[in-house]
Amino acid sequence: MESIKDKVAIVGTGCTKFGENWDLSLEDMIIDAVYEAYEDAGIGPEDVQAVWFGSYWSGIPAPSQPLATALKLDYKPVTRLENMCATASDALRQAAYAVAAGVCDIALVIGAEKLKDSGYSGLPTDDIAMGNVSTAINTFRSRNFTAPGHFAMMATSYFNKYGLSPEAGKEMLAKIMVKNHHNGTMSPKAHFQKEITVEQVLKAPIIAWPLGLLDCCGVSDGAAAAILVRGDMARNFRPDPVYIKACQIAVGPQEGYMNPRHDWTMVKETYRAGIAAYAEAGIKDPRREISMAEVHDCFSITEAVIYEDLQFTRRGGAREEIEAGTFELHGELPVNMDGGLKCFGHPIGATGLRMVYELCKQIQGKAGPRQIKNPGLGLAHNLGGTPGGATVSVIIVGP
Amino acid sequence: MSAPEKPAPPVNYWTKPYWNAANEGKLIIQRCLDCQKHIFYPRICCPFCFSDRIEWVPASGKGRVYTYTVVRSNAPSAFIGDMPFVIAIVRLEEGVQMLTNIVGCDPDEVRCEMPVEVTFERLNENFVLPKFKPAGSE
Ligand SMILES: [Zn+2]
Numbered sequence: 001m002e003s004i005k006d007k008v009a010i011v012g013t014g015c016t017k018f019g020e021n022w023d024l025s026l027e028d029m030i031i032d033a034v035y036e037a038y039e040d041a042g043i044g045p046e047d048v049q050a051v052w053f054g055s056y057w058s059g060i061p062a063p064s065q066p067l068a069t070a071l072k073l074d075y076k077p078v079t080r081l082e083n084m085c086a087t088a089s090d091a092l093r094q095a096a097y098a099v100a101a102g103v104c105d106i107a108l109v110i111g112a113e114k115l116k117d118s119g120y121s122g123l124p125t126d127d128i129a130m131g132n133v134s135t136a137i138n139t140f141r142s143r144n145f146t147a148p149g150h151f152a153m154m155a156t157s158y159f160n161k162y163g164l165s166p167e168a169g170k171e172m173l174a175k176i177m178v179k180n181h182h183n184g185t186m187s188p189k190a191h192f193q194k195e196i197t198v199e200q201v202l203k204a205p206i207i208a209w210p211l212g213l214l215d216c217c218g219v220s221d222g223a224a225a226a227i228l229v230r231g232d233m234a235r236n237f238r239p240d241p242v243y244i245k246a247c248q249i250a251v252g253p254q255e256g257y258m259n260p261r262h263d264w265t266m267v268k269e270t271y272r273a274g275i276a277a278y279a280e281a282g283i284k285d286p287r288r289e290i291s292m293a294e295v296h297d298c299f300s301i302t303e304a305v306i307y308e309d310l311q312f313t314r315r316g317g318a319r320e321e322i323e324a325g326t327f328e329l330h331g332e333l334p335v336n337m338d339g340g341l342k343c344f345g346h347p348i349g350a351t352g353l354r355m356v357y358e359l360c361k362q363i364q365g366k367a368g369p370r371q372i373k374n375p376g377l378g379l380a381h382n383l384g385g386t387p388g389g390a391t392v393s394v395i396i397v398g399p
Numbered sequence: 400m401s402a403p404e405k406p407a408p409p410v411n412y413w414t415k416p417y418w419n420a421a422n423e424g425k426l427i428i429q430r431c432l433d434c435q436k437h438i439f440y441p442r443i444c445c446p447f448c449f450s451d452r453i454e455w456v457p458a459s460g461k462g463r464v465y466t467y468t469v470v471r472s473n474a475p476s477a478f479i480g481d482m483p484f485v486i487a488i489v490r491l492e493e494g495v496q497m498l499t500n501i502v503g504c505d506p507d508e509v510r511c512e513m514p515v516e517v518t519f520e521r522l523n524e525n526f527v528l529p530k531f532k533p534a535g536s537e
Pocket of ligand 1 (some may be wrong): 431436
Protein backbone atom coordinates (compact mmCIF):
# COMPACT_ATOMS: atom_id res chain seq x y z
CA MET A 1 0.00 0.00 0.00
CA GLU A 2 1.50 3.31 -1.06
CA SER A 3 1.25 6.63 0.70
CA ILE A 4 -0.29 9.60 -1.09
CA LYS A 5 2.39 11.87 0.40
CA ASP A 6 3.51 14.60 -2.01
CA LYS A 7 1.87 12.94 -5.05
CA VAL A 8 -0.87 15.56 -5.18
CA ALA A 9 -0.75 19.31 -4.57
CA ILE A 10 -3.35 21.99 -3.92
CA VAL A 11 -2.66 24.95 -6.22
CA GLY A 12 -5.80 26.99 -5.71
CA THR A 13 -8.46 27.43 -3.03
CA GLY A 14 -11.65 29.45 -2.70
CA CYS A 15 -14.24 30.02 -0.01
CA THR A 16 -17.38 32.16 0.22
CA LYS A 17 -18.39 34.10 3.26
CA PHE A 18 -20.19 31.66 5.55
CA GLY A 19 -23.41 32.75 7.20
CA GLU A 20 -27.02 33.52 6.39
CA ASN A 21 -26.56 34.02 2.67
CA TRP A 22 -30.20 34.75 1.86
CA ASP A 23 -29.30 36.53 -1.39
CA LEU A 24 -27.17 33.69 -2.78
CA SER A 25 -28.39 30.40 -4.23
CA LEU A 26 -26.40 27.17 -3.89
CA GLU A 27 -25.13 27.71 -7.45
CA ASP A 28 -24.18 31.34 -6.72
CA MET A 29 -22.03 30.24 -3.80
CA ILE A 30 -20.44 27.44 -5.82
CA ILE A 31 -19.54 29.86 -8.62
CA ASP A 32 -18.02 32.33 -6.14
CA ALA A 33 -15.89 29.68 -4.40
CA VAL A 34 -14.80 27.95 -7.62
CA TYR A 35 -13.84 31.15 -9.47
CA GLU A 36 -11.80 32.29 -6.47
CA ALA A 37 -9.99 28.93 -6.65
CA TYR A 38 -9.49 29.26 -10.43
CA GLU A 39 -8.00 32.71 -9.97
CA ASP A 40 -5.78 31.51 -7.13
CA ALA A 41 -4.49 28.65 -9.33
CA GLY A 42 -4.25 30.74 -12.48
CA ILE A 43 -6.49 28.39 -14.47
CA GLY A 44 -9.91 28.50 -16.07
CA PRO A 45 -12.84 26.09 -16.37
CA GLU A 46 -11.40 24.68 -19.62
CA ASP A 47 -8.39 23.32 -17.66
CA VAL A 48 -10.43 21.20 -15.24
CA GLN A 49 -10.52 17.52 -16.15
CA ALA A 50 -12.81 16.08 -13.48
CA VAL A 51 -14.94 17.34 -10.62
CA TRP A 52 -15.90 15.99 -7.19
CA PHE A 53 -18.80 17.76 -5.55
CA GLY A 54 -19.77 17.22 -1.91
CA SER A 55 -23.07 18.28 -0.36
CA TYR A 56 -24.95 16.78 2.57
CA TRP A 57 -28.57 17.48 1.72
CA SER A 58 -28.84 20.73 -0.20
CA GLY A 59 -31.52 20.37 -2.84
CA ILE A 60 -31.95 16.61 -2.48
CA PRO A 61 -32.49 14.92 -4.88
CA ALA A 62 -29.69 16.89 -6.49
CA PRO A 63 -27.96 15.29 -9.41
CA SER A 64 -24.71 16.64 -10.82
CA GLN A 65 -26.24 18.35 -13.86
CA PRO A 66 -27.17 21.65 -12.16
CA LEU A 67 -23.53 21.94 -11.12
CA ALA A 68 -22.33 21.25 -14.65
CA THR A 69 -24.75 23.89 -15.89
CA ALA A 70 -23.77 26.55 -13.35
CA LEU A 71 -20.05 26.00 -13.92
CA LYS A 72 -20.30 25.46 -17.72
CA LEU A 73 -18.30 22.27 -17.31
CA ASP A 74 -18.60 21.14 -20.93
CA TYR A 75 -19.46 17.44 -20.53
CA LYS A 76 -16.75 16.76 -17.94
CA PRO A 77 -17.15 14.02 -15.31
CA VAL A 78 -18.80 15.15 -12.08
CA THR A 79 -19.15 12.93 -9.02
CA ARG A 80 -21.51 14.02 -6.30
CA LEU A 81 -20.94 12.48 -2.90
CA GLU A 82 -22.14 12.61 0.67
CA ASN A 83 -20.41 11.42 3.84
CA MET A 84 -22.22 13.34 6.58
CA CYS A 85 -20.31 16.29 8.06
CA ALA A 86 -17.08 14.84 6.57
CA THR A 87 -18.51 15.19 3.06
CA ALA A 88 -16.10 17.83 1.67
CA SER A 89 -13.06 16.06 3.11
CA ASP A 90 -14.12 12.85 1.41
CA ALA A 91 -14.63 14.73 -1.88
CA LEU A 92 -11.05 15.96 -1.59
CA ARG A 93 -9.84 12.44 -0.81
CA GLN A 94 -11.56 11.01 -3.90
CA ALA A 95 -10.15 13.74 -6.15
CA ALA A 96 -6.68 13.28 -4.67
CA TYR A 97 -6.79 9.55 -5.38
CA ALA A 98 -7.82 10.17 -8.99
CA VAL A 99 -4.93 12.60 -9.48
CA ALA A 100 -2.49 10.25 -7.72
CA ALA A 101 -3.67 7.41 -9.95
CA GLY A 102 -2.84 9.50 -13.00
CA VAL A 103 -6.34 9.32 -14.47
CA CYS A 104 -6.56 13.11 -14.35
CA ASP A 105 -3.95 15.81 -13.83
CA ILE A 106 -6.17 18.69 -12.75
CA ALA A 107 -9.21 18.10 -10.55
CA LEU A 108 -11.73 20.48 -9.02
CA VAL A 109 -13.19 19.72 -5.57
CA ILE A 110 -16.24 21.55 -4.24
CA GLY A 111 -18.16 21.43 -0.99
CA ALA A 112 -21.36 23.45 -0.73
CA GLU A 113 -24.44 23.68 1.45
CA LYS A 114 -27.50 25.94 1.53
CA LEU A 115 -29.20 25.37 4.88
CA LYS A 116 -30.57 28.54 6.41
CA ASP A 117 -33.68 28.86 4.26
CA SER A 118 -34.47 25.15 4.69
CA GLY A 119 -35.29 25.65 8.38
CA TYR A 120 -32.56 23.22 9.38
CA SER A 121 -30.99 24.36 12.64
CA GLY A 122 -29.01 21.34 13.75
CA LEU A 123 -31.63 20.53 16.35
CA PRO A 124 -34.29 18.73 14.33
CA THR A 125 -33.74 15.02 14.28
CA ASP A 126 -34.13 12.80 11.26
CA ASP A 127 -37.89 12.73 11.00
CA ILE A 128 -38.23 16.50 10.85
CA ALA A 129 -35.22 17.48 8.81
CA MET A 130 -35.25 14.60 6.40
CA GLY A 131 -38.98 14.14 6.08
CA ASN A 132 -39.71 11.20 3.87
CA VAL A 133 -36.21 11.17 2.44
CA SER A 134 -34.81 9.18 5.33
CA THR A 135 -35.56 5.49 5.40
CA ALA A 136 -32.92 4.78 8.00
CA ILE A 137 -33.92 2.37 10.74
CA ASN A 138 -31.81 2.90 13.82
CA THR A 139 -32.88 1.25 17.01
CA PHE A 140 -30.54 3.33 19.11
CA ARG A 141 -31.11 6.87 17.97
CA SER A 142 -34.52 7.92 19.11
CA ARG A 143 -36.17 11.05 17.86
CA ASN A 144 -35.95 13.06 21.06
CA PHE A 145 -32.16 12.77 21.04
CA THR A 146 -30.57 15.81 19.38
CA ALA A 147 -27.03 16.33 18.09
CA PRO A 148 -26.17 18.50 21.12
CA GLY A 149 -27.59 15.67 23.27
CA HIS A 150 -25.26 13.10 21.75
CA PHE A 151 -22.18 15.24 22.33
CA ALA A 152 -23.38 16.34 25.77
CA MET A 153 -23.20 12.70 26.87
CA MET A 154 -19.50 12.81 26.01
CA ALA A 155 -19.09 15.85 28.29
CA THR A 156 -20.86 14.28 31.31
CA SER A 157 -18.82 11.10 31.04
CA TYR A 158 -15.62 13.16 30.58
CA PHE A 159 -16.32 15.21 33.71
CA ASN A 160 -17.07 12.02 35.63
CA LYS A 161 -13.97 10.13 34.46
CA TYR A 162 -11.57 12.96 35.32
CA GLY A 163 -13.26 14.06 38.51
CA LEU A 164 -14.27 17.50 37.27
CA SER A 165 -17.15 19.24 39.00
CA PRO A 166 -19.82 20.46 36.55
CA GLU A 167 -18.58 24.02 37.19
CA ALA A 168 -14.93 23.17 36.51
CA GLY A 169 -15.84 21.11 33.47
CA LYS A 170 -18.05 23.79 31.97
CA GLU A 171 -15.37 26.42 32.54
CA MET A 172 -12.76 24.28 30.76
CA LEU A 173 -15.09 23.96 27.77
CA ALA A 174 -16.00 27.66 27.81
CA LYS A 175 -12.36 28.64 27.34
CA ILE A 176 -12.23 26.69 24.06
CA MET A 177 -15.20 28.62 22.72
CA VAL A 178 -13.76 31.95 23.88
CA LYS A 179 -10.55 31.11 21.95
CA ASN A 180 -12.45 30.22 18.78
CA HIS A 181 -14.56 33.38 18.99
CA HIS A 182 -11.40 35.46 19.44
CA ASN A 183 -9.88 33.89 16.33
CA GLY A 184 -13.16 34.41 14.47
CA THR A 185 -12.92 38.18 14.94
CA MET A 186 -9.93 38.07 12.57
CA SER A 187 -11.76 36.04 9.89
CA PRO A 188 -13.61 38.36 7.49
CA LYS A 189 -15.46 35.41 5.95
CA ALA A 190 -16.61 33.96 9.29
CA HIS A 191 -20.30 33.66 10.19
CA PHE A 192 -19.73 35.03 13.73
CA GLN A 193 -17.06 37.67 14.35
CA LYS A 194 -17.63 38.68 17.95
CA GLU A 195 -15.61 38.20 21.14
CA ILE A 196 -17.34 36.33 23.96
CA THR A 197 -16.39 35.88 27.61
CA VAL A 198 -16.21 32.77 29.79
CA GLU A 199 -19.01 34.23 31.89
CA GLN A 200 -21.26 34.59 28.84
CA VAL A 201 -20.66 30.96 27.90
CA LEU A 202 -21.40 29.78 31.43
CA LYS A 203 -24.59 31.84 31.64
CA ALA A 204 -25.95 30.94 28.20
CA PRO A 205 -29.19 28.91 28.13
CA ILE A 206 -28.65 25.18 28.39
CA ILE A 207 -29.41 23.27 25.18
CA ALA A 208 -28.49 19.79 26.40
CA TRP A 209 -26.81 19.69 29.79
CA PRO A 210 -23.95 20.47 30.25
CA LEU A 211 -23.78 22.17 26.84
CA GLY A 212 -25.22 25.66 26.58
CA LEU A 213 -25.94 27.77 23.54
CA LEU A 214 -22.36 29.06 23.26
CA ASP A 215 -20.94 25.53 23.52
CA CYS A 216 -22.65 24.72 20.20
CA CYS A 217 -21.76 25.75 16.66
CA GLY A 218 -24.58 26.91 14.42
CA VAL A 219 -25.23 25.88 10.84
CA SER A 220 -24.53 28.16 7.90
CA ASP A 221 -24.73 28.62 4.16
CA GLY A 222 -21.44 28.47 2.32
CA ALA A 223 -19.18 26.87 -0.26
CA ALA A 224 -15.48 26.12 -0.57
CA ALA A 225 -13.36 24.75 -3.40
CA ALA A 226 -9.86 23.50 -4.19
CA ILE A 227 -7.87 22.74 -7.33
CA LEU A 228 -5.69 19.62 -7.12
CA VAL A 229 -2.89 18.79 -9.53
CA ARG A 230 -0.15 16.18 -9.84
CA GLY A 231 2.63 16.89 -7.36
CA ASP A 232 5.31 17.07 -10.05
CA MET A 233 3.30 19.69 -11.97
CA ALA A 234 2.49 21.90 -8.99
CA ARG A 235 5.27 24.49 -9.40
CA ASN A 236 4.15 25.20 -12.96
CA PHE A 237 1.06 26.76 -11.37
CA ARG A 238 2.55 28.66 -8.44
CA PRO A 239 5.78 28.92 -6.42
CA ASP A 240 4.07 27.94 -3.15
CA PRO A 241 1.87 24.92 -3.74
CA VAL A 242 0.55 23.00 -0.74
CA TYR A 243 1.20 19.26 -0.84
CA ILE A 244 -1.11 16.58 0.49
CA LYS A 245 0.79 14.46 3.02
CA ALA A 246 -2.07 12.21 4.14
CA CYS A 247 -5.80 11.77 3.76
CA GLN A 248 -7.47 9.11 5.83
CA ILE A 249 -11.02 8.34 6.92
CA ALA A 250 -12.07 6.06 9.76
CA VAL A 251 -15.68 4.90 10.03
CA GLY A 252 -16.79 3.26 13.27
CA PRO A 253 -19.40 0.53 13.80
CA GLN A 254 -21.47 2.64 16.23
CA GLU A 255 -19.75 1.09 19.22
CA GLY A 256 -21.05 3.71 21.61
CA TYR A 257 -24.54 2.34 21.12
CA MET A 258 -23.60 -1.32 20.86
CA ASN A 259 -20.67 -1.95 23.17
CA PRO A 260 -21.43 -1.65 26.90
CA ARG A 261 -17.73 -1.13 27.57
CA HIS A 262 -17.32 1.71 25.08
CA ASP A 263 -15.62 4.77 26.54
CA TRP A 264 -17.58 7.93 25.70
CA THR A 265 -14.68 10.20 26.70
CA MET A 266 -13.04 9.59 23.35
CA VAL A 267 -13.97 9.30 19.69
CA LYS A 268 -12.19 6.18 18.57
CA GLU A 269 -12.64 7.14 14.92
CA THR A 270 -10.61 10.33 15.47
CA TYR A 271 -7.88 8.36 17.19
CA ARG A 272 -7.76 5.77 14.42
CA ALA A 273 -7.92 8.26 11.54
CA GLY A 274 -5.14 10.20 13.26
CA ILE A 275 -2.92 7.13 13.60
CA ALA A 276 -3.48 6.23 9.94
CA ALA A 277 -2.77 9.78 8.75
CA TYR A 278 0.37 10.11 10.89
CA ALA A 279 1.66 6.82 9.47
CA GLU A 280 0.90 7.94 5.91
CA ALA A 281 2.65 11.28 6.43
CA GLY A 282 5.59 9.73 8.30
CA ILE A 283 4.80 11.62 11.51
CA LYS A 284 6.11 10.11 14.75
CA ASP A 285 5.42 12.87 17.29
CA PRO A 286 2.25 14.76 16.32
CA ARG A 287 2.54 17.29 19.14
CA ARG A 288 5.95 18.43 17.84
CA GLU A 289 5.54 17.83 14.10
CA ILE A 290 2.06 19.27 13.45
CA SER A 291 2.30 23.05 13.49
CA MET A 292 -1.43 23.92 13.33
CA ALA A 293 -4.83 22.24 13.10
CA GLU A 294 -8.35 23.00 11.98
CA VAL A 295 -10.61 20.62 13.91
CA HIS A 296 -14.31 19.79 14.07
CA ASP A 297 -15.46 21.88 17.05
CA CYS A 298 -19.17 21.23 16.48
CA PHE A 299 -19.42 21.41 20.28
CA SER A 300 -16.91 22.57 22.89
CA ILE A 301 -16.44 19.05 24.29
CA THR A 302 -15.69 17.74 20.81
CA GLU A 303 -12.63 19.97 20.50
CA ALA A 304 -11.41 19.04 24.01
CA VAL A 305 -11.55 15.34 23.19
CA ILE A 306 -9.95 15.88 19.77
CA TYR A 307 -6.81 17.26 21.49
CA GLU A 308 -6.45 13.90 23.20
CA ASP A 309 -7.58 11.64 20.35
CA LEU A 310 -5.13 13.30 17.93
CA GLN A 311 -2.39 12.83 20.55
CA PHE A 312 -1.75 16.56 20.91
CA THR A 313 -1.87 15.79 24.63
CA ARG A 314 -2.30 12.78 26.93
CA ARG A 315 -5.70 11.36 27.95
CA GLY A 316 -7.23 13.76 30.46
CA GLY A 317 -4.66 16.40 29.55
CA ALA A 318 -6.97 18.82 27.74
CA ARG A 319 -7.65 21.00 30.77
CA GLU A 320 -4.03 21.77 31.62
CA GLU A 321 -3.24 22.53 27.97
CA ILE A 322 -6.20 24.90 27.75
CA GLU A 323 -4.98 26.65 30.92
CA ALA A 324 -1.48 26.89 29.40
CA GLY A 325 -2.85 28.43 26.18
CA THR A 326 -1.28 25.67 24.06
CA PHE A 327 -3.95 25.82 21.35
CA GLU A 328 -4.39 29.59 21.17
CA LEU A 329 -3.46 31.48 18.00
CA HIS A 330 0.07 32.21 19.21
CA GLY A 331 0.34 29.13 21.40
CA GLU A 332 2.51 26.10 20.83
CA LEU A 333 0.00 24.33 18.53
CA PRO A 334 -2.70 26.71 17.28
CA VAL A 335 -6.10 25.09 16.74
CA ASN A 336 -8.94 26.62 14.72
CA MET A 337 -7.05 29.72 13.66
CA ASP A 338 -10.03 30.88 11.56
CA GLY A 339 -12.61 30.45 14.33
CA GLY A 340 -13.54 26.83 13.56
CA LEU A 341 -17.07 25.56 13.08
CA LYS A 342 -18.07 27.61 16.11
CA CYS A 343 -17.38 30.96 14.43
CA PHE A 344 -16.49 30.45 10.79
CA GLY A 345 -19.72 28.48 10.54
CA HIS A 346 -20.82 24.99 9.53
CA PRO A 347 -22.40 24.57 6.11
CA ILE A 348 -22.25 20.81 6.56
CA GLY A 349 -21.04 19.67 3.14
CA ALA A 350 -18.55 22.57 2.77
CA THR A 351 -16.80 22.47 6.13
CA GLY A 352 -13.92 20.09 5.31
CA LEU A 353 -12.77 22.24 2.40
CA ARG A 354 -13.06 25.42 4.49
CA MET A 355 -10.53 23.84 6.87
CA VAL A 356 -8.17 23.08 3.98
CA TYR A 357 -8.67 26.64 2.66
CA GLU A 358 -7.45 28.04 5.99
CA LEU A 359 -4.44 25.69 6.16
CA CYS A 360 -3.41 26.74 2.63
CA LYS A 361 -3.78 30.45 3.43
CA GLN A 362 -1.65 29.98 6.57
CA ILE A 363 1.06 28.03 4.70
CA GLN A 364 1.10 30.67 1.96
CA GLY A 365 1.36 33.49 4.50
CA LYS A 366 -1.97 35.01 3.47
CA ALA A 367 -3.95 34.67 6.70
CA GLY A 368 -3.81 38.37 7.58
CA PRO A 369 -4.17 39.28 11.26
CA ARG A 370 -4.55 35.61 12.23
CA GLN A 371 -1.33 34.54 10.48
CA ILE A 372 0.72 32.17 12.63
CA LYS A 373 4.52 32.18 12.67
CA ASN A 374 6.43 29.56 10.64
CA PRO A 375 3.51 27.35 9.58
CA GLY A 376 4.62 23.85 8.70
CA LEU A 377 2.41 20.78 8.58
CA GLY A 378 -1.30 21.54 9.01
CA LEU A 379 -3.99 19.05 10.00
CA ALA A 380 -7.70 19.18 9.10
CA HIS A 381 -9.98 17.02 11.28
CA ASN A 382 -13.56 16.65 10.04
CA LEU A 383 -16.14 14.56 11.93
CA GLY A 384 -19.48 13.24 10.69
CA GLY A 385 -21.93 11.48 12.98
CA THR A 386 -21.80 11.32 16.76
CA PRO A 387 -19.40 10.22 19.49
CA GLY A 388 -21.04 6.79 19.59
CA GLY A 389 -20.53 6.19 15.88
CA ALA A 390 -18.67 8.56 13.59
CA THR A 391 -17.00 9.07 10.24
CA VAL A 392 -13.77 10.99 10.77
CA SER A 393 -11.42 12.39 8.16
CA VAL A 394 -7.89 13.51 8.94
CA ILE A 395 -6.07 15.35 6.15
CA ILE A 396 -2.49 16.56 6.56
CA VAL A 397 -1.01 19.15 4.22
CA GLY A 398 2.27 21.02 4.15
CA PRO A 399 4.64 23.12 2.09
CA MET B 400 -53.15 20.51 11.89
CA SER B 401 -53.10 17.79 14.52
CA ALA B 402 -50.48 17.77 17.25
CA PRO B 403 -47.56 15.43 16.55
CA GLU B 404 -47.63 12.11 18.36
CA LYS B 405 -44.66 10.38 19.90
CA PRO B 406 -43.39 7.66 17.61
CA ALA B 407 -44.24 4.08 18.51
CA PRO B 408 -41.48 1.47 18.41
CA PRO B 409 -41.34 -0.63 15.24
CA VAL B 410 -42.21 -4.22 16.13
CA ASN B 411 -41.02 -7.29 14.29
CA TYR B 412 -40.87 -10.97 15.16
CA TRP B 413 -37.62 -10.76 17.09
CA THR B 414 -38.60 -7.68 19.14
CA LYS B 415 -42.17 -8.79 19.86
CA PRO B 416 -41.37 -10.75 23.06
CA TYR B 417 -39.61 -7.67 24.46
CA TRP B 418 -42.62 -5.39 23.92
CA ASN B 419 -45.06 -8.04 25.14
CA ALA B 420 -43.09 -8.34 28.38
CA ALA B 421 -42.89 -4.56 28.79
CA ASN B 422 -46.66 -4.46 28.49
CA GLU B 423 -46.78 -6.74 31.54
CA GLY B 424 -44.27 -4.58 33.44
CA LYS B 425 -41.33 -6.90 32.89
CA LEU B 426 -37.88 -6.18 31.46
CA ILE B 427 -36.44 -9.08 29.50
CA ILE B 428 -33.23 -9.33 27.51
CA GLN B 429 -31.70 -12.02 25.35
CA ARG B 430 -28.96 -14.51 26.19
CA CYS B 431 -26.94 -16.65 23.83
CA LEU B 432 -27.24 -20.39 24.59
CA ASP B 433 -23.84 -21.04 23.03
CA CYS B 434 -21.58 -18.31 24.47
CA GLN B 435 -23.87 -17.44 27.44
CA LYS B 436 -23.50 -13.69 26.86
CA HIS B 437 -26.40 -11.33 27.46
CA ILE B 438 -27.63 -9.35 24.45
CA PHE B 439 -29.43 -6.03 24.09
CA TYR B 440 -31.06 -4.70 21.89
CA PRO B 441 -33.07 -7.64 20.48
CA ARG B 442 -31.31 -9.51 17.67
CA ILE B 443 -31.96 -12.48 15.47
CA CYS B 444 -28.54 -13.90 16.23
CA CYS B 445 -25.78 -13.45 18.79
CA PRO B 446 -23.55 -10.44 17.96
CA PHE B 447 -20.64 -12.14 19.73
CA CYS B 448 -20.62 -15.64 18.18
CA PHE B 449 -23.35 -15.46 15.49
CA SER B 450 -25.26 -18.34 17.06
CA ASP B 451 -29.01 -18.22 16.43
CA ARG B 452 -29.68 -20.19 19.60
CA ILE B 453 -30.95 -17.29 21.67
CA GLU B 454 -33.27 -17.31 24.68
CA TRP B 455 -35.18 -14.57 26.50
CA VAL B 456 -34.35 -14.13 30.20
CA PRO B 457 -35.60 -11.72 32.87
CA ALA B 458 -33.27 -8.78 33.62
CA SER B 459 -32.83 -7.62 37.20
CA GLY B 460 -33.77 -4.12 36.06
CA LYS B 461 -30.89 -2.73 38.12
CA GLY B 462 -27.99 -0.76 36.73
CA ARG B 463 -26.03 2.46 36.83
CA VAL B 464 -26.07 5.64 34.80
CA TYR B 465 -22.96 5.61 32.59
CA THR B 466 -23.57 9.02 31.01
CA TYR B 467 -26.50 11.36 30.43
CA THR B 468 -27.73 14.69 29.18
CA VAL B 469 -30.65 16.90 30.16
CA VAL B 470 -32.47 18.10 27.04
CA ARG B 471 -33.65 21.66 27.56
CA SER B 472 -34.06 22.81 23.96
CA ASN B 473 -35.37 21.02 20.92
CA ALA B 474 -37.08 21.60 17.63
CA PRO B 475 -40.88 21.29 17.58
CA SER B 476 -41.86 17.70 18.25
CA ALA B 477 -44.08 15.62 20.49
CA PHE B 478 -41.31 15.67 23.11
CA ILE B 479 -41.36 19.45 23.69
CA GLY B 480 -43.87 19.10 26.51
CA ASP B 481 -41.55 16.73 28.38
CA MET B 482 -38.64 19.18 28.58
CA PRO B 483 -36.45 19.20 30.51
CA PHE B 484 -35.99 15.43 30.18
CA VAL B 485 -33.03 13.16 30.78
CA ILE B 486 -31.51 10.88 28.16
CA ALA B 487 -29.02 8.42 29.57
CA ILE B 488 -27.01 5.34 28.83
CA VAL B 489 -27.76 2.87 31.61
CA ARG B 490 -25.48 -0.12 32.01
CA LEU B 491 -27.37 -3.05 33.50
CA GLU B 492 -26.04 -5.61 35.99
CA GLU B 493 -26.17 -8.20 33.22
CA GLY B 494 -23.52 -6.29 31.26
CA VAL B 495 -25.70 -4.80 28.53
CA GLN B 496 -26.54 -1.12 28.05
CA MET B 497 -29.73 0.72 27.20
CA LEU B 498 -30.27 4.20 25.80
CA THR B 499 -33.16 5.35 27.95
CA ASN B 500 -34.76 8.09 30.04
CA ILE B 501 -34.25 8.71 33.75
CA VAL B 502 -37.58 9.64 35.33
CA GLY B 503 -38.95 9.99 38.84
CA CYS B 504 -36.49 12.63 40.01
CA ASP B 505 -35.42 16.19 39.31
CA PRO B 506 -33.24 16.11 36.16
CA ASP B 507 -30.57 18.05 38.06
CA GLU B 508 -30.26 15.18 40.54
CA VAL B 509 -29.03 12.73 37.91
CA ARG B 510 -25.34 11.84 38.15
CA CYS B 511 -22.97 9.44 36.42
CA GLU B 512 -22.64 6.13 38.35
CA MET B 513 -26.02 6.73 40.01
CA PRO B 514 -27.77 3.40 40.82
CA VAL B 515 -31.08 3.13 38.98
CA GLU B 516 -33.84 0.57 38.51
CA VAL B 517 -36.37 -0.05 35.79
CA THR B 518 -39.79 1.53 35.85
CA PHE B 519 -42.53 1.38 33.23
CA GLU B 520 -44.35 4.21 31.47
CA ARG B 521 -47.36 3.73 29.24
CA LEU B 522 -46.88 5.38 25.84
CA ASN B 523 -50.30 4.59 24.36
CA GLU B 524 -52.85 1.78 24.42
CA ASN B 525 -50.41 -0.60 22.72
CA PHE B 526 -47.05 0.23 24.22
CA VAL B 527 -45.36 0.42 27.60
CA LEU B 528 -41.79 1.77 27.63
CA PRO B 529 -39.15 0.60 30.11
CA LYS B 530 -37.42 3.62 31.67
CA PHE B 531 -35.24 4.06 34.76
CA LYS B 532 -35.61 5.82 38.12
CA PRO B 533 -33.25 6.30 41.06
CA ALA B 534 -32.83 2.95 42.84
CA GLY B 535 -35.13 2.55 45.81
CA SER B 536 -37.34 5.54 44.94
CA GLU B 537 -41.12 5.30 44.72
ZN1 LIG C 1 -23.10 -16.13 21.41
